[in-house]
Amino acid sequence: MRADALRNRDQIVAAARVLFITHGVEAPMEEIAKAAGVGVGTLYRRFPDRGALMDAVTVDVFHRLTGMIATARDEESSAWDALRRFLREWAEFRLGLLQDPLCSGMSQALRTNSELREIRTRWLELFERTVQEAQQAGDLRRDVGLMEIATFMNLLIRDEQTETTGRILAFMLDGLAVTPGT
Amino acid sequence: MRADALRNRDQIVAAARVLFITHGVEAPMEEIAKAAGVGVGTLYRRFPDRGALMDAVTVDVFHRLTGMIATARDEESSAWDALRRFLREWAEFRLGLLQDPLCSGMSQALRTNSELREIRTRWLELFERTVQEAQQAGDLRRDVGLMEIATFMNLLIRDEQTETTGRILAFMLDGLAVTPGT
Amino acid sequence: MRADALRNRDQIVAAARVLFITHGVEAPMEEIAKAAGVGVGTLYRRFPDRGALMDAVTVDVFHRLTGMIATARDEESSAWDALRRFLREWAEFRLGLLQDPLCSGMSQALRTNSELREIRTRWLELFERTVQEAQQAGDLRRDVGLMEIATFMNLLIRDEQTETTGRILAFMLDGLAVTPGT
Amino acid sequence: MRADALRNRDQIVAAARVLFITHGVEAPMEEIAKAAGVGVGTLYRRFPDRGALMDAVTVDVFHRLTGMIATARDEESSAWDALRRFLREWAEFRLGLLQDPLCSGMSQALRTNSELREIRTRWLELFERTVQEAQQAGDLRRDVGLMEIATFMNLLIRDEQTETTGRILAFMLDGLAVTPGT
DNA sequence: CATGAATGAGTTTTCATTCAT
DNA sequence: CATGAATGAAAACTCATTCAT
Incomplete structure (x- = not known):
């Protein structure tokens, strides 16, 4: 995994961790992606669905x-x-x-x-x-x-x-x- | 207020009270209506929006x-x-x-x-x-x-x-x- | 037709005439009824549907x-x-x-x-x-x-x-x- | 803005312009989207509500x-x-x-x-x-x-x-x- | 006969997920 | 590989019409 891809992954998980707590686990995927500074597409490339993201x-x-x-x-x-x-x-x-x-x-x-x-x-x-x-x-x-x-x-x-x-x-x-x- | 309307109102509030706790305040209005045994229209007649229902x-x-x-x-x-x-x-x-x-x-x-x-x-x-x-x-x-x-x-x-x-x-x-x- | 029923009918037509012009012919039936000072039921008793009211x-x-x-x-x-x-x-x-x-x-x-x-x-x-x-x-x-x-x-x-x-x-x-x- | 997105945007505005005149500004958003050859979601992505579309x-x-x-x-x-x-x-x-x-x-x-x-x-x-x-x-x-x-x-x-x-x-x-x- | 409550189909709007660029 | 555009299913909300009181 490339360095930037790894950084993206970490940022997504970090953003999701915060938003899941503050806005509930129903937080819009697009919000999470934005908070992580990436596009939704990138988010979905790493985590096929909300469940995968929650597991991460x-x-x-x-x-x-x-x-x-x-x-x-x-x-x-x-x-x-x-x-x-x-x-x-x-x-x-x-x-x-x-x-x-x-x-x-x-x-x-x-x-x-x-x-x-x-x-x-x-x-x-x-x-x-x-x-x-x-x-x-x-x-x-x-x-x-x-x-x-x-x-x-x-x-x-x-x-x-x-x-x-x-x-x-x-x-x-x-x-x-x-x-x-x- | 008519007797049957009052009964419906009470059932709606009771259903909402339970669903708001068990499924969160985002519980679908249609679910609440169904649980109360009425149509969505009835729910909205009494409570113009989710906020009004939450207040009730x-x-x-x-x-x-x-x-x-x-x-x-x-x-x-x-x-x-x-x-x-x-x-x-x-x-x-x-x-x-x-x-x-x-x-x-x-x-x-x-x-x-x-x-x-x-x-x-x-x-x-x-x-x-x-x-x-x-x-x-x-x-x-x-x-x-x-x-x-x-x-x-x-x-x-x-x-x-x-x-x-x-x-x-x-x-x-x-x-x-x-x-x-x- | 009783005097009061006739008065109701006239008030409905008058209210509809105004609302059809000011708010379009799509004006809510309930609004028309309210403007006429009657319930929707009364309106529908006189005029079976919107078309009938428009004709009147x-x-x-x-x-x-x-x-x-x-x-x-x-x-x-x-x-x-x-x-x-x-x-x-x-x-x-x-x-x-x-x-x-x-x-x-x-x-x-x-x-x-x-x-x-x-x-x-x-x-x-x-x-x-x-x-x-x-x-x-x-x-x-x-x-x-x-x-x-x-x-x-x-x-x-x-x-x-x-x-x-x-x-x-x-x-x-x-x-x-x-x-x-x- | 991507070329295809721009084309869609233009088609939506064109469709809305026609439908607003022929069917009134209350024309169903879904109709407008269909006339523009896109899904409703696309329409709403560009224009958050009817007002925004009307302005466009x-x-x-x-x-x-x-x-x-x-x-x-x-x-x-x-x-x-x-x-x-x-x-x-x-x-x-x-x-x-x-x-x-x-x-x-x-x-x-x-x-x-x-x-x-x-x-x-x-x-x-x-x-x-x-x-x-x-x-x-x-x-x-x-x-x-x-x-x-x-x-x-x-x-x-x-x-x-x-x-x-x-x-x-x-x-x-x-x-x-x-x-x-x- | 009048009323306004109930219904549910039709619209608007949101958002998870897919896919073209 | 990243992006954000497109899609459509689901949820919110409105309103014409019916019907119990």
Whole structure:
């Protein structure tokens, strides 16, 4: 793939990632192409239909989420601190998972698209390990699962008001923490 | 207004309320009409455009929310119990506010539509009073506002998985509660 | 026919006559009904479809035109004066003939509707006689026919600017007059 | 602009010009597209709504009228001859101005659309000059203005019967001429 | 008999996707 | 390979006409 073609591809995915969140996954393809600085034709050459584009965005988002959580685990001293930092950054960058939050509903794509399958697995593993460690350390409630956290995050990022969103996340983190009296 | 026309109107609003939540506010007008058991023409006779229908649904939702919170306040012994019950029922019935959660963005409609203005005010007053009483009783954190709660609820009801949604709400309520150690 | 029913009928025809001219013969039936102060149902009870209403308006217009020309002939001293007065009043009241100006294209209606047939004939006779007399008196050019005058009038009344319309008619009358040098 | 796209654009404007006159400015967009040999989508890509198409037709008509009057002025020996030839050709080709005949009512479009503004001005200047010259030469009555002529023409071209239309114009030209006895 | 509610066919308009340049 | 033009199916909206109240 030529350098410029690759750049185009990246710009399209980036534009789609943003527009899918801000304008919904129904955002006009022409808008996405314009935001990416290319013609629709170019978009369709790379991604035969909206589904393919959504899958590509999902892969991209998984990559970013994986990077985020990996960094947080490296740099924070506890799993609980890493988890909280990860979720705050997730919210801040509004990385949407588009489909159901663990993307288990994407059975078709998961079967076909090995890149998607692999990055999803890697992220899930890191995420799950962090959650379990935080629970074992006695910081995170034991009755919470990946599904609840991911679903909550996926809902949260749909909101536009960053200020309010941040406070809601803070309340939720307090709700998830193990408190002395519990 | 004729009895049958009123019945149709109610069915349209009810159908729209459900479809707006489950399929988004872009749900085809024809679908809404079909779900209400009427022709599109009937829908458009009552509601000249999508905005008018959205306003009507919002009024309806405010009425239901007002009824819910009023009942909860009557039947529960503390403001905190009433608030929790209200939020659980709100989630259960998935009453979406469509626009921004306190509907302050509906400036146009709020100016024009006095019915909307009144029921919104009534609901907000009841809601605010309940929050303040729960805070004064030492049950609800003092750093939480209507906006956070309403925004959270509005995001929450977009989710389809009732099971998960219920648990997320429970975690949030724990996060909002004043815990002995705080 | 009851008195009120008759009044309704007249109001409908009057409203239609005006709206057909000002908003075109495509004017919404509901608008016509509203302008007449009745419901659409009432309109359709009297006139089974748009065509029937148009025919009724045409009959009404022929009646008014016949009255106008008859009065003008009675009160003016020459056929030419009568003709000019008639055309000025026709323009002033904007009485449109809706279909082709002599309504010869209405073959269907002319066959079915004897009232229409009769009043049309009566008007045409008066009109033609006036034209011929004015020609014989040496006031009106001999190369002009009913068709040209009626077509011109029918076009003229479509214009909304009474001021300009009046001047156009004046120029045309000068063009129709026999001038000394011709 | 690509050659084929330009050809399509021209065909659309040409089709619209004809259909707007023969079937009124309410002519179905789909009909216009079909007459132009393109799909509706193509039409809407060029002209976002009916108004934009009407403006384009108006620009086109002004261009043609300007060409007509310029040629007439070049080839005829007197202003009066040029004016008469111009008006005859205008009627023959049935070039309608759609809105009010001098398009002064198009204030919005005149402000936005500089192409429209310029060609309208150019045409008006040529037209006015011709009228004034014919008046100064003693051929055209001095009490007639652009507005009356343009309004008359705009009404005239709505008629379908070319035969009658031609005779009406001839009478009008006689009415506008300075006759020896006047 | 009057009313205005309901219907659905016809139009306008948008947009995903294909294809000529 | 990139572009943006063309297409047509789908959704929004209007209105003539019918019919229940």
